[in-house]
Amino acid sequence: MKKKLISMFLVFAMLCISLMGCAKSNDSETPTNDAASEGTATDTTTADADNYTGPSGNTPVVNGQVDTSEFVTVKMLVLGDPPAGGADKRMLEELNKILKERVNAELEMQWIEWNNYATKYQMELVSGSDIDLIFTTSTWLNLWENAEKGAFMDLTEMLPHYAKQLYADTTKEEWDGCTYKGKIVALPEHRKWQLSTPLFAYRADWAKEFGIEKIDSTDALEQYCKAILANKPEAIPYNVGGSASSNELYAMWFRQDTDYVLGAGSIGMAAPVANKSIEEPWTSVSPVFDDKFIDFAVKMKEWGDAGFWPQDVMSATVDTEAAFLSGTSGIYSMNVANYYPLFKKLEDENADAELGAFFFDEKRGFAISDVMTQDACSVTANAKNPERALMIYDLFQYDPEIYHLTQYGIEGEQYIVNEAGFRERPTDYVEEEDAYLWDMWSTRNDALEIPEFNEFQAQIDEVNAKIKPWTVLNPWGSFIVDSANWNAQVTAINEAGTTWLPAIQFGKAGDPVEAVNQYRDALKNAGIDEYMAEVERQMKEYTGN
Amino acid sequence: MKSKGESIAVKKKGFNAWKTSLRKDRAFLIMCIPTILYFLILAYLPMPGIYVAFTNFNYDKGIFGSAFVGLDNLKFITMSGKLGVLLRNTVFYNLAFLITSHLIQITIAVLLNEIRNKKFQKLSQSLLILPNFISYVLVGLFSFAIFNSTNGILNSILMGFGQAGTQVYSNPEVWPFILVIVNLWKGAGYGSIVYFAALTGMDHEVLEAAQVDGASTIQRIRYITLPSLKPTLIILVLLSIGGILRGNFDLFYNMVGSSNVLLHNSTDVLETYVFRAMTNNFQFSTAAAVSFVQSIFGFVLVMTTNAIVKKVEPDYALF
Secondary structure, rough: HHHHHHHHHHHHHHHHHHHHHHHHHHHHHHHHHHHHHHHHHHHHHHHHOOOOOOOOOOEEEEEEEOOOOHHHHHHHHEEEOOOOOOHHHHHHHHHHHHHHHHHHHEEEEEEOOOOOOHHHHHHHHOOOOOOOEEOOOOOOOOOHHHHHHOOOOOOOOOOHOOOOHHOOOOOHHHHOOOOOEEEEEEOOOOOOOOOOEEEEEHHHHHHHHHHOOOOOOOHHHHHHHHHHHHHHOOOOOOOOOOOOOHHHHHHHHHHHHHHEOOOOOOOOOOOEEOOOOOOOOOEEEEEHHOOHHHHHHHHHHHHHOOEEEEEEEHHHHOOOOHHHHHOOOOOOEEEHHHOHHHHHHHHHHHHOOOOEEEEHHOOOOOEEEEOOOEEEEEEEEOOHHHHHHHHHHHHHHHOHHHHHHHHHOEEEEOOOEEEOEEEEEOOOHHHHOOOOOOOOHHHHHHHHHEEEEEOHHHHHHHHHHHHHHHHHHHOOOOOOOOOHHHHHHHHHHHHHHHHHHHHHOOOOOOOOHHHHHHHHHHHHHHHHHHHHHHOOOHHHHHHHO | OHHHHHHHHHHOOOOHHHOOOOOOOOHHHHHHHHHHHHHHHHHHHHHHHHHHEEEEOOOOOOHOOOOEOOOHHHHHHHHOOHHHHHHHHHHHHHHHHHHHHHHHHHHHHHHHHHOOOOOHHHHHHHHHHHHOOOOHHHHHHHHHHHHOOOOOOOOOOOHHHOOOOOHHHHHHHHHHHHHHHHHHHHHHHHHHHHHHHHHOOHHHHOOOOOHHHOOOOHHHHHHHHHHHHOOOOOOOHHHHHHOOOOHHHHHHHHHOOOOOHHHHHOOOOHHHHHHHOOOOOOHHHHHHHHHHHHHHHHHHHEEEEEEEEHHHOOHHHHO
């Protein structure tokens, strides 16, 4: 009898626990949500310059003074593989000593490793995470889509109180680039100059050998590839494997042969929707329906048949960087950021090799600068300590002591400053032990940088001197297409693009003219015309004419 | 026996009957707890979340607060006009996998069972199971090494015999065969374990009696071994038929890639299509909607097949 009771009780208890576990997590989500939204609602009414409560209420501003008497722990999440030697943890210890003193808080850092990062990142948000500072980007982590879905907190009210230096140092246009539907939802990467411009790296020593002075056009590239086929039997001109995201030849084509630019309204890697030109950025067009696109497809078929890339490129898997460094690939597609370290890599592998770059943007002489949110930081909607998080973020970007500590690690352990004022690795630096990374990239600030000693600095400066004048401001500012009611079309257009563009650009879609027609039909079926009309409608609404 | 007792008890009178059966079968019920909990927590509790398939999902509002959009999340498939090809490929590949793999699995099990040398039997079994542990990524690389037209093994051999090389990666006709063979190579050995286990449990006296009566090996297999595998076969087919609308994404993606348009007519399945549509474009609701349709379809199929089996051979039905 007793046994029976015990067993029944156990069954019941276990059921209760399992049900409770779920109920609990639901409970804890709802009230914080409410608190956050209520908080911001009331703040708008009570906020004045000197007094402000803040969404969490644990860091109020009283008579212009921020009250940090309550000790809090700020959670931060970044993307990347944490350094194996644990240098980030040692840095964090040092940092927390300073933070305790300055803002009475400590920082807790989480990493999302690169392997399958996109899914893990989205899961973190979907699960109602209470991370305070979270890395985000509008170019590869769907900042705007997540903002549309309510994942991030509105920072507009808080910024002037808690991120004073950042707020003062950021122009209205720059804030506009971080604003979604009237709410500032991200902190910009705006004090680090960088330009993202695509290129083919090539072997300048080979080009010279073939009598080509430099590659600066599609024709020169063709000549170079043909010469490789004729003279370098061990190499494939462009040794690469195709994937659903292959688009480099398309990117080359429209920068070399058309006026189209990519920006607001663009869909996926295949980018079948573009904008007319830098002068007319508010006109939505599709390069695929341009007659020149057929010429491009025909040319690429010619290149593919000639063996510029592997015959079975669409099903091949190739490490193009390794192939390029070892001399089995003549070109390597990349963005300029990956080009800088290539000098060193190529020298390590092959000291006689010489590096060259074919910048697609050189012909037109401009490159649209990164959006403010290329790398950015947001505060999640469920954050517990958004105020202190902003205060800490402000220090990350503007306090020299904390800047050097977070960006470079501990002085003497990760880096030393030599007599010439350059940053160098200490002599007892061991990669496995001391390697250090700071992956909250948006806090980078050129004004506080200590330049690193680099034996290829001259070459890098040369590249920068060349591309810096190309910078033009992103003409769309903070405009983004609201595609909430266009999910089906966007998904279908993206599918048409990932199906056809990679195959067409590698000339592996059968007859090129026929393939382009099929691609166009697929886009039409997917609703590209309606979608572009909608994009233009929203653009008109935004520009007000 | 037990189930009979239970059903009578239930007929008796509501709650009291429950109490009786709880007391009588408590040992069994306690043993069931882990399984019940497992399904409760991991299968039934999350089930309402399927609602996400019908919404325009918003983090802030959560699954049940998001706007209801009905079947709009499936619209993108019909817009492409490819639905017919996708369904045809998915269903036919799965049927081909189902039929060939069970045939080969049974053959392997029967042959293994006939091997008298224990050591050789163990060795062959291990060798047959091995491919199951090789990831599809590697299998994809193997097949590329064999079939690629520039320096693949197949073409090297062909050219060695003075023949012209072939372009396997742009020839859609050969892929159904390649994919079925690879699927067999990888899965058949492992799948045969269940059949082999069923054979090991068989009453060997029957076989010996048949041998004494003068039955040949072929006759013994035909009239004794194979019929004894029938229940196992039916159960396994019933279990795998539910996944008939699910493509084997690993296999297709690694062997063919997702954007090899030339092969799409014979290799594009629902999964690879959804993969392309979702690349750089995260739409939980859409993905959930596709998965939901696949599940519903599988559920209906399993129920129907089971009903048919029940009619024909009541003893072999799953439930």
